[in-house]
Amino acid sequence: MTTKQFGAPVQRTEDVRLLKGNGRYLDDLGQDALAAAFVRSPHAHARIVDIDVTDALEVEGLVAIYTHEDLPGRVGEPLPLLIPHPAIVAGRTGYALAKDRVNHVGEPIVMVVASDRYVAEDVCGRITVTYEVLPPVVGVETARDAKHLVHEDVAGNVAGHLVQEVGDAPAAVDSAPHTLELDLKVERSACIPMEGRGVYARWDADDESLRIYTSTQTTTGVRAAVATKLDLPLNRVECIAPDVGGGFGVKIMHPWPEEVLVPWAARLLDREIKWTEDRREHFVSSAHERGQVQKVRVGFDDEGRVLGLDVKIWHDNGAYVPYGLIVPIITSTQLLGPYKPGAYKVEFWSLYTNTVIVTPYRGAGRPQGVYAMERTMDAIADYLGKDRVAVREANFIQPDEMPYDHHMIFQDGRPLIYDSGDFPGSMDKLKALVGWQDFEDYREQARAEGRRVGIGVACYVEGTGVGPYEGGHVVVESTGKVVVSTGLTSQGQGHETVFAQIVADELGVPLEDIKVTTGDTRKMGYSVGTFASRAAVMSGNAIGIAARNVRTKALRIAGEALEVDPGDLEIVDGIVRVKGSPTSSMPLGTVAVLSNPLRYAFDTASQAATQFVVGDPDKPPVAEDDEPGLEDRDFYSPAQSTYANGMHAVIVETDPETAEIKILRYCVVHDCGNIINPMIVEGQIHGGVAQGVGGALYERMEYDENGQLLNASFMDFLMPYVTEVPDRIEIDHLETPSPLNPLGIKGAGEAGVIPSAAVFASAIEDAEGFTITSMPISPSELYALRQRFAAGEIPALRGRSATASTATTPTPVTEATTR
Amino acid sequence: MTDQQAEQTFPITLSVNGVPRTAEVPARRLLSDCLRHDLRMTGTHVGCEHGVCGACTVLVDGAPMRSCLMFAVSAQGSEITTVEGLADGETLHPVQQAFKECHGLQCGFCTPGFLTTISAVLDDNPEPTREEAVEAVSGNLCRCTGYQNIVASVLRAAEITRERSAVAIDEAGR
Numbered sequence: 001m002t003t004k005q006f007g008a009p010v011q012r013t014e015d016v017r018l019l020k021g022n023g024r025y026l027d028d029l030g031q032d033a034l035a036a037a038f039v040r041s042p043h044a045h046a047r048i049v050d051i052d053v054t055d056a057l058e059v060e061g062l063v064a065i066y067t068h069e070d071l072p073g074r075v076g077e078p079l080p081l082l083i084p085h086p087a088i089v090a091g092r093t094g095y096a097l098a099k100d101r102v103n104h105v106g107e108p109i110v111m112v113v114a115s116d117r118y119v120a121e122d123v124c125g126r127i128t129v130t131y132e133v134l135p136p137v138v139g140v141e142t143a144r145d146a147k148h149l150v151h152e153d154v155a156g157n158v159a160g161h162l163v164q165e166v167g168d169a170p171a172a173v174d175s176a177p178h179t180l181e182l183d184l185k186v187e188r189s190a191c192i193p194m195e196g197r198g199v200y201a202r203w204d205a206d207d208e209s210l211r212i213y214t215s216t217q218t219t220t221g222v223r224a225a226v227a228t229k230l231d232l233p234l235n236r237v238e239c240i241a242p243d244v245g246g247g248f249g250v251k252i253m254h255p256w257p258e259e260v261l262v263p264w265a266a267r268l269l270d271r272e273i274k275w276t277e278d279r280r281e282h283f284v285s286s287a288h289e290r291g292q293v294q295k296v297r298v299g300f301d302d303e304g305r306v307l308g309l310d311v312k313i314w315h316d317n318g319a320y321v322p323y324g325l326i327v328p329i330i331t332s333t334q335l336l337g338p339y340k341p342g343a344y345k346v347e348f349w350s351l352y353t354n355t356v357i358v359t360p361y362r363g364a365g366r367p368q369g370v371y372a373m374e375r376t377m378d379a380i381a382d383y384l385g386k387d388r389v390a391v392r393e394a395n396f397i398q399p400d401e402m403p404y405d406h407h408m409i410f411q412d413g414r415p416l417i418y419d420s421g422d423f424p425g426s427m428d429k430l431k432a433l434v435g436w437q438d439f440e441d442y443r444e445q446a447r448a449e450g451r452r453v454g455i456g457v458a459c460y461v462e463g464t465g466v467g468p469y470e471g472g473h474v475v476v477e478s479t480g481k482v483v484v485s486t487g488l489t490s491q492g493q494g495h496e497t498v499f500a501q502i503v504a505d506e507l508g509v510p511l512e513d514i515k516v517t518t519g520d521t522r523k524m525g526y527s528v529g530t531f532a533s534r535a536a537v538m539s540g541n542a543i544g545i546a547a548r549n550v551r552t553k554a555l556r557i558a559g560e561a562l563e564v565d566p567g568d569l570e571i572v573d574g575i576v577r578v579k580g581s582p583t584s585s586m587p588l589g590t591v592a593v594l595s596n597p598l599r600y601a602f603d604t605a606s607q608a609a610t611q612f613v614v615g616d617p618d619k620p621p622v623a624e625d626d627e628p629g630l631e632d633r634d635f636y637s638p639a640q641s642t643y644a645n646g647m648h649a650v651i652v653e654t655d656p657e658t659a660e661i662k663i664l665r666y667c668v669v670h671d672c673g674n675i676i677n678p679m680i681v682e683g684q685i686h687g688g689v690a691q692g693v694g695g696a697l698y699e700r701m702e703y704d705e706n707g708q709l710l711n712a713s714f715m716d717f718l719m720p721y722v723t724e725v726p727d728r729i730e731i732d733h734l735e736t737p738s739p740l741n742p743l744g745i746k747g748a749g750e751a752g753v754i755p756s757a758a759v760f761a762s763a764i765e766d767a768e769g770f771t772i773t774s775m776p777i778s779p780s781e782l783y784a785l786r787q788r789f790a791a792g793e794i795p796a797l798r799g800r801s802a803t804a805s806t807a808t809t810p811t812p813v814t815e816a817t818t819r
Numbered sequence: 820m821t822d823q824q825a826e827q828t829f830p831i832t833l834s835v836n837g838v839p840r841t842a843e844v845p846a847r848r849l850l851s852d853c854l855r856h857d858l859r860m861t862g863t864h865v866g867c868e869h870g871v872c873g874a875c876t877v878l879v880d881g882a883p884m885r886s887c888l889m890f891a892v893s894a895q896g897s898e899i900t901t902v903e904g905l906a907d908g909e910t911l912h913p914v915q916q917a918f919k920e921c922h923g924l925q926c927g928f929c930t931p932g933f934l935t936t937i938s939a940v941l942d943d944n945p946e947p948t949r950e951e952a953v954e955a956v957s958g959n960l961c962r963c964t965g966y967q968n969i970v971a972s973v974l975r976a977a978e979i980t981r982e983r984s985a986v987a988i989d990e991a992g993r
Contacts, residue, residue, distance in 0.1 A: 011922075015924060018927030019902075019918055019930065020862070020903065020905075020911070020915065021862020021863070021901065021902035022862070022903075023927050023928075025864065025928060027861075031856060031859055060826070116856075118847065118848075192962060193926070193928075194864075194866045194874060195864070243927065244926065245926045245927070278868055279867040279869065494925070682922075683963075683964060683968060686964060686968065687925060691962070713871070714872055719960055720966075721958070721959075721960060722959075722970060723953065723957050727967075
């Protein structure tokens with residue numbers, strides 16, 4: 001019997017290629033292509049007065065220089081507003097090359113094409129742009145004040161405004177036994193994949209067709225956008241994602257200016273052109289995320305049950321909103337987590353600033369929402385003097401309430417209905433894993449040693465596998481090898497492996513005989529993309545359905561050939577055989593030969609399929625409802641998202657003197673339904689947690705008041721090294737299968753990062769004894785908070801006699817925090 | 820097509836993975852660009868071009884170097900080992916094998932720099948402790964894995980090296 005692959009920690013089939021240096025990333029392609037480089041704005045907000053290229057024209061190797069006035073037709077029009085949500089009040093998008101004005105540092109103004117990148121950058125250096133500098137709008141508060149406007153015709157800098165309301169939340173808050181108000185803040189971070197963006201385009205003048213390679217999370221999206229911009233028929237444009245060196249969301253945004261310009265110029269010049277983003281370009285011209293200011297009003301009873309929740313969110317969307325309002329919509333809906341909020345009202349304003357655009361970064365607005373909710377849960381617990389977990393448990397949706405309808409609309413325009421999950425069960429696992437009950441003993445012990453420790457907990461629910469659809473194409477070749485394709489792309493998630501695992505089980509073929517291709521419009525033209533933890537759910541199920549159809553066809557054809565009932569057949573190790581009588585069999589490859597009636601035999605095997613050998617002479621060789629070939633293409637399109645969930649706990653130690661924050665333990669309980677490959681799922685969690693640690697403790701975009709990004713390099717943007725992440729992430733799984741899809745799976749890709757800001761805030765607050773309201777938090781910020789706390793400027797927690805009889809903490813702290 | 824004769828170039832000879840290679844490069848050509856674009860060995864990746872991320876690490880005369888911080892002309896006469904030179908034909912280098920077994924890579928972009936770095940560390944210290952394994956990779960950035968499986972890969976690579984040499988000794992003894 002073939003070993004079941006679904007659920008096994010199978011080693012990845014893509015690894016050998018990548019480990020031997022044989023990966024093909026964007027900049028590995030097009031070795032003979034011309035290189036593009038860009039002159040980008042050094043100002044956050046300015047009018048372009050003049051562009052002088054005179055001095056650049058003499059550079060040897062220069063091929064072309066383009067500014068906005070060179071861009072014809074749609075190429076020169078604003079880039080598309082991809083997700084035109086009705087709550088967008090004033091949607092503004094940038095141009096491929098800036099026209100008249102620039103709205104953030106890094107915005108492209110001039111495109112240079114030259115013999116190589118060194119020369120292209122020489123040319124850029126000799127182009128002089130004259131600006132009239134305008135007052136920049138930087139940060140949520142400045143945008144909200146609207147003393148200056150990013151876009152002169154957008155009042156209040158408001159790009160979008162949305163209210164969702166279930167019940168009368170303000171009234172419920174006011175009439176509740178207890179009320180609290182929280183002012184919260186989360187700063188900007190970004191995806192920062194190790195490979196930046198990049199585009200390489202070839203125009204085939206004979207065929208009048210365009211091939212685009214781009215480091216993207218959606219090849220079908222780029223293809224459609226570029227075809228429209230260049231006024232080409234869709235079937236004259238091919239788009240391929242080669243190996244992609246990480247995405248984390250930034251590469252789902254499209255078309256980037258370069259994705260339009262490089263193909264346009266390649267066609268115009270009839271030359272291959274490539275642009276590879278450098279690291280500084282990535283910081284100042286790709287996307288960021290996370291920046292929000294939040295105000296929470298909550299009303300609750302003596303048990304900590306939330307009766308009313310009234311949330312206002314001010315979201316920094318940067319200079320433009322090409323990706324619509326997806327991030328704040330997700331924040332405002334996923335904020336609810338595993339809880340029943342009673343009455344809920346959420347109102348957000350999405351605001352323009354003169355900074356890099358904001359589009360989804362792994363978690364996509366959820367980390368901020370979870371932060372708001374979990375800060376609130378901790379505040380309630382503290383107010384009531386209750387255990388933080390007990391307050392959460394009092395608010396949990398119970399397993400028997402599934403499916404649970406929040407009566408709100410999710411990011412996909414579909415109802416927010418949780419399909420599955422056992423939140424009390426997950427919390428029980430987490431408490432056991434981290435030793436929640438024993439922590440006070442540990443705290444005491446640590447305190448006796450002069451150490452300051454704290455524990456935090458945070459829960460989330462994540463809508464995954466959003467639609468509209470994905471497809472799967474499965475072909476059995478006459479060699480018996482199986483070729484699988486799906487349209488969405490891969491950025492390291494192991495899709496080649498997990499999709500092969502699904503097919504291996506359906507078709508009874510060994511993993512090594514299955515070849516999976518992703519993100520190539522030549523193989524699959526219908527697709528959406530890789531985001532929202534949707535690849536396994538969407539393409540996994542689509543491929544599973546297609547593979548099952550192929551299996552059914554294989555058994556039918558083999559049944560006819562072997563003169564047995566298809567129901568009596570099984571496929572083991574690539575051989576179709578009669579159950580219990582394995583000698584009556586034929587290889588799957590032979591079935592593939594038989595599936596395609598031939599006139600011409602091209603080899604010995606194919607002689608078996610010529611019309612003199614197979615088929616009933618009285619019937620058409622291919623039946624009316626059939627197609628030649630042992631293959632199928634099918635699609636999976638769910639009515640709504642499936643909701644994964646998880647709970648994290650972290651134990652931190654804060655240095656009493658330096659305020660350094662050390663992670664002692666990090667525990668994760670995770671429910672993504674049925675797991676295809678636990679090794680890969682755990683790898684996703686590890687990576688997500690590491691990004692979460694970065695986002696909570698180290699990473700931020702340091703914009704100054706002029707809109708200059710001060711830390712646009714790996715020297716200054718503190719991405720975690722191995723020394724900053726937990727030694728070991730302790731993981732326990734709870735598998736509640738999704739009832740919504742055939743494989744019972746829920747997405748897993750983003751999970752690790754979602755509760756990080758919340759869980760670290762919870763733990764640091766617990767260690768310090770005063771409230772944490774702004775994340776990320778650095779040692780110097782924590783130190784400053786301690787000073788303010790000591791000066792009585794920020795209140796102590798009421799509920800716990802937390803810190804701090806250590807020498808460096810002033811005595812009043814202890815008094816203030818002791819009830 | 821315009822040509823580039825204006826920029827002076829220099830002939831260089833290097834040994835890359837044991838094979839003598841020549842190139843004609845401008846003085847400012849980075850070793851990383853020379854390997855990738857002149858010699859077309861694209862296994863070495865460029866993640867930051869300012870020497871922080873370590874993705875472009877190659878061995879120059881056996882020592883790990885950031886090839887984005889070195890000019891190609893400075894490598895004249897050097898022995899360079901890139902990720903393409905680690906495996907012995909179809910047999911993966913112990914570090915490569917360990918990364919596969921331990922799921923030490925996801926997108927694979929930073930991986931070549933880790934592999935070259937770790938292989939040099941293990942040459943110097945074949946039996947690293949966990950702390951030494953962490954130290955070995957503490958200068959390389961990875962955005963996908965969270966490093967836990969990379970540290971495990973370092974330790975596993977040392978183990979594979981020992982296993983292979985035990986087998987070799989065993990076979991030699993027969």
